Amino acid sequence: MSSLLAFLAAETAPKQVDPWIAFFSLITVVVTVGMGFWTAGKSKSAGDFFVAGRSVSVGWNASAISGEYLSAASFMGVAGMVMATGYDALWYPVCYACGYLFLLLFIAGPLRRFGAYTIPDFAEGRYDSPVFRKIAVCFVLFIGFFYTMPQMKGAGTTLAYIFPGLPYWAGVVVVGAVITLNVSLGGMKGITLVQAFQYWLKVFAITLPIFILAAVVGHYQQHLAGNKTAQEAAATVLPGIERKALPAKAPKDEAWIAPFGKLTTKAVDASIAAATTPEAKASLESVKKPYSLLYTYSLIIALVCGTAGLPHILVRFYTNPDGVAAKRTTMWVMILIGVFYVFPPVYGVIGRSLTPELYDAVGAKGTDKVVLELPTLLAGRDHALLGSILSGITCAGAFAAFMSTFSGLLVSMSSALAHDIYGRMLRPDSSPEQRLKAFKWSALIVGLVAVGLGSQVEALEINFMVGQAFAIAAASYFPLLFMSVWWRGMTMRGAATGMLVGGLSALASISLTSISDVAVAKAKKLADAAELAAYWADHPLAKAIADYWVAHPLARILCEQPAIWAVALSIGLMFIVSKATAASIPPDIRMKMLVLHAPEALGLKQEYIKEHEGLGGH
Amino acid sequence: MREPPPSPVDAHSDAFLTRLMRDQLKLSIACALCFAVALVALPLMNYFQPEFMAQRVFGFTLTWLILGVLFFPFVWIISFVFIQRSIALENAEAKAAQDGQSK
Numbered sequence: 001m002s003s004l005l006a007f008l009a010a011e012t013a014p015k016q017v018d019p020w021i022a023f024f025s026l027i028t029v030v031v032t033v034g035m036g037f038w039t040a041g042k043s044k045s046a047g048d049f050f051v052a053g054r055s056v057s058v059g060w061n062a063s064a065i066s067g068e069y070l071s072a073a074s075f076m077g078v079a080g081m082v083m084a085t086g087y088d089a090l091w092y093p094v095c096y097a098c099g100y101l102f103l104l105l106f107i108a109g110p111l112r113r114f115g116a117y118t119i120p121d122f123a124e125g126r127y128d129s130p131v132f133r134k135i136a137v138c139f140v141l142f143i144g145f146f147y148t149m150p151q152m153k154g155a156g157t158t159l160a161y162i163f164p165g166l167p168y169w170a171g172v173v174v175v176g177a178v179i180t181l182n183v184s185l186g187g188m189k190g191i192t193l194v195q196a197f198q199y200w201l202k203v204f205a206i207t208l209p210i211f212i213l214a215a216v217v218g219h220y221q222q223h224l225a226g227n228k229t230a231q232e233a234a235a236t237v238l239p240g241i242e243r244k245a246l247p248a249k250a251p252k253d254e255a256w257i258a259p260f261g262k263l264t265t266k267a268v269d270a271s272i273a274a275a276t277t278p279e280a281k282a283s284l285e286s287v288k289k290p291y292s293l294l295y296t297y298s299l300i301i302a303l304v305c306g307t308a309g310l311p312h313i314l315v316r317f318y319t320n321p322d323g324v325a326a327k328r329t330t331m332w333v334m335i336l337i338g339v340f341y342v343f344p345p346v347y348g349v350i351g352r353s354l355t356p357e358l359y360d361a362v363g364a365k366g367t368d369k370v371v372l373e374l375p376t377l378l379a380g381r382d383h384a385l386l387g388s389i390l391s392g393i394t395c396a397g398a399f400a401a402f403m404s405t406f407s408g409l410l411v412s413m414s415s416a417l418a419h420d421i422y423g424r425m426l427r428p429d430s431s432p433e434q435r436l437k438a439f440k441w442s443a444l445i446v447g448l449v450a451v452g453l454g455s456q457v458e459a460l461e462i463n464f465m466v467g468q469a470f471a472i473a474a475a476s477y478f479p480l481l482f483m484s485v486w487w488r489g490m491t492m493r494g495a496a497t498g499m500l501v502g503g504l505s506a507l508a509s510i511s512l513t514s515i516s517d518v519a520v521a522k523a524k525k526l527a528d529a530a531e532l533a534a535y536w537a538d539h540p541l542a543k544a545i546a547d548y549w550v551a552h553p554l555a556r557i558l559c560e561q562p563a564i565w566a567v568a569l570s571i572g573l574m575f576i577v578s579k580a581t582a583a584s585i586p587p588d589i590r591m592k593m594l595v596l597h598a599p600e601a602l603g604l605k606q607e608y609i610k611e612h613e614g615l616g617g618h
Numbered sequence: 619m620r621e622p623p624p625s626p627v628d629a630h631s632d633a634f635l636t637r638l639m640r641d642q643l644k645l646s647i648a649c650a651l652c653f654a655v656a657l658v659a660l661p662l663m664n665y666f667q668p669e670f671m672a673q674r675v676f677g678f679t680l681t682w683l684i685l686g687v688l689f690f691p692f693v694w695i696i697s698f699v700f701i702q703r704s705i706a707l708e709n710a711e712a713k714a715a716q717d718g719q720s721k
Contacts, residue, residue, distance in 0.1 A: 087685075094686075094689050097690060098657075098690075098693045101649075104700065105649050109704070220677075221678050224677055224679075229672040258668065259661070297661060300657055327701055330697070331694075338693065338694060341690065342687060342690065
């Protein structure tokens with residue numbers, strides 16, 4: 001165990017693999033793959049693969065959705081971000097959990113009643129337009145790939161932690177291969193069971209270690225009390241609560257515990273550092289707090305609306321038997337994930353007191369691994385075995401986290417390729433067997449691309465990347481679903497324009513920030529001035545963008561968190577274009593709206609299908 | 619939420635659809651407003667009343683306690699109320715429509 005602690009102090013020293021950590025992680029992988037094989041024999045039809053036969057009970061489905069949703073970002077990223085940036089990072093877990101409320105209030109029930117396989121199915125069914133299906137498919141892939149990148153980073157980080165010396169990309173490749181195999185074997189039905197199991201594993205893995213740890217080293221609020229606020233003269237370090245000295249890189253107590261800290265002021269801080277005159281510095285200081293407020297609201301909109309527009313979550317609502325079950329499932333999901341989300345910040349807070357050395361490291365060895373690191377502290381307190389076992393359990397939880405979310409993403413993206421592109425566009429006359437085969441090949445292709453992308457993002461924070469996937473979903477799918485379900489006057493052109501412009505502009509502005517951030521992170525590693533100059537000369541675009549951010553911090557904030565304008569833009573365009581093309585409202589709009597909103601007891605859904613029998617049905 | 623009128627209706631009439639959507643949407647918006655007010659108010663309180671929000675409650679700061687702990691049960695309550703009322707609303711509508719069909 002001590003070897004692991006030493007590993008932190010001297011990263012280059014030869015390291016040993018902790019047998020307990022390796023053991024627990026291996027068990028998780030073996031059980032996951034085993035369950036995949038076991039259910040593979042039971043998944044036969046296309047329905048089983050795409051929507052698990054539409055017969056999953058509320059309890060199973062709620063556990064499975066929660067298991068799929070609690071990703072590497074939730075398990076490791078939230079704790080790491082709370083530790084790194086403090087109070088503002090709390091918005092992530094809160095909005096991840098509470099975003100489901102919008103889904104419940106406006107989308108879950110009607111969407112399930114409409115009875116399509118996937119979101120592109122819904123898009124086509126609601127507007128009778130095959131073109132629109134193609135646009136919707138593209139967004140499944142955009143959002144999906146943005147969301148897989150942080151999962152891959154979680155995989156790389158965790159494996160590099162368990163097997164010190166293993167390069168980051170190796171973890172990405174190993175985990176990508178295992179999951180791709182699993183999904184192509186069992187499809188949706190296979191992963192429903194696996195994910196339900198993984199939810200409970202994750203809750204166990206996040207709660208048990210922190211309860212034991214808190215009993216030994218002190219509780220959540222005791223460690224929080226050690227951080228002094230701006231109003232307090234000195235920190236009240238309670239007796240028995242240890243607090244290690246913070247390194248220079250760590251944010252100060254006052255900024256960390258209070259709202260509008262490092263996370264939201266980063267852009268303005270960079271400009272202040274670059275400002276040359278005292279007047280320029282002073283004027284930037286005066287806008288710092290209002291800009292922070294803007295950042296906070298934009299983040300909240302991205303996370304709350306984004307949750308209601310994540311394709312891999314939405315596809316799960318089709319596995320409910322009916323609309324009422326879909327609503328009940330959503331409520332249980334909120335309770336299950338809410339319980340989970342109380343705990344990751346606890347790791348961040350205690351980590352700040354006890355493992356401040358993580359502030360000095362970057363990439364896979366930085367604050368993102370505080371959840372894995374913290375339990376090993378027990379080793380230094382005469383509980384060596386317990387520390388190893390608990391660290392093994394949190395590693396197993398981390399494995400479950402990125403494995404389950406990646407499986408879910410893989411299913412929804414493979415479905416989009418196999419069901420929507422192959423089955424509906426390329427070969428509409430293909431047999432179910434051919435589509436199943438297409439599903440397996442799609443899984444393989446998506447898995448390969450995800451591994452390729454994942455190996456490029458070591459420099460970016462897990463949680464930050466997930467937030468960006470949410471922002472794209474918030475500006476594309478959320479307005480589409482919300483407006484399609486509740487407004488009779490929507491036309492296909494309105495929906496498509498709003499979704500394309502909103503989603504693509506969010507995607508573009510986010511890509512700009514990510515590209516320049518990755519370049520800046522690489523540049524920071526170059527110590528030599530000549531090398532640095534050569535590096536920037538090779539990357540003139542990234543340099544231009546980075547310089548522009550420094551000169552225009554407001555533009556940087558609006559590009560980093562685009563939801564506040566992109567969601568409004570998307571909904572506004574949908575409204576205006578639909579009004580302009582009101583002649584093309586689908587003629588049977590009243591029937592479609594009835595199907596979306598009337599209780600199933602009336603049996604209107606069957607009538608809808610009958611009317612459309614001649615057209616191929618749904 | 620108010621009960622829908624008990625008079626029998628034709629499920630295929632425009633009036634039925636309009637009322638169906640209006641009642642459901644009203645309920646959804648009422649619940650969403652409760653949630654939105656809290657989401658908008660907390661950053662505003664942090665902005666304008668930082669001293670008040672920074673006071674210590676059981677070792678937490680007030681704003682940390684609200685956001686990190688109390689927000690979750692608050693949302694569960696909203697969703698529970700919504701589900702109960704929404705299902706009651708659906709049952710009432712289904713009944714009204716079926717009465718209309720059997721006439």
